[in-house]
Amino acid sequence: xxxxxxxxxxxxxxxxxxxxxxxxxxxxxxxxxxxxxxxxxxxxxxxxxxxxxxxxxxxxxxxxxxxxxxxxxxxxxxxxxxxxxxxxxxxxxxxxxxxxxxxxxxxxxxxxxxx
Numbered sequence: 001x002x003x004x005x006x007x008x009x010x011x012x013x014x015x016x017x018x019x020x021x022x023x024x025x026x027x028x029x030x031x032x033x034x035x036x037x038x039x040x041x042x043x044x045x046x047x048x049x050x051x052x053x054x055x056x057x058x059x060x061x062x063x064x065x066x067x068x069x070x071x072x073x074x075x076x077x078x079x080x081x082x083x084x085x086x087x088x089x090x091x092x093x094x095x096x097x098x099x100x101x102x103x104x105x106x107x108x109x110x111x112x113x114x115x
Contacts, residue, residue: 001046013082015088016043016067016103017027017045017060018045020060020063020064021047021060024053024056024057024059024060025053025056026037026047026048026053026056026057027047027048027050027053028045028046028047028048028062029045029046029048030044030045030046031044041059054094054097054098055090055094057097058090058091058093058094058097059090061073061085061093061097061103062085062088062089062093064089064105065085065086067076070107070108070109071106071107072084072085072086072106072107073085073086073103073104073105073106074103074104074106074107075096075097075100075102075103075104076100076101076102076103076104077096077099077100077101078099078100078101083096098111
């Protein structure tokens with residue numbers, strides 16, 4: 001099964017990400033981490049890949065970043081390139097996400113909501 005993994009989703013915004021995935025009908029599974037890794041969360045969100053979900057996943061990444069100041073998404077591609085998604089459009093993200101092996105959703109803790 002092809003998966004893209006997102007690590008370190010904190011409880012504060014995990015609910016929002018899962019709601020977006022459900023709204024856009026993107027299949028996923030949550031898995032507990034039991035290794036010795038230090039992370040903000042002990043869970044990994046695994047997104048189950050399908051050809052039809054790339055546009056929806058790109059939309060979710062953009063919505064997640066824009067929802068609150070200080071949010072970042074770092075994408076690691078299959079060839080280990082690191083791409084910061086802030087400022088990218090849905091159209092720019094789609095081909096990058098197709099090559100992703102890992103997404104890190106980060107909230108720096110800034111409380112100012114974007115308006």
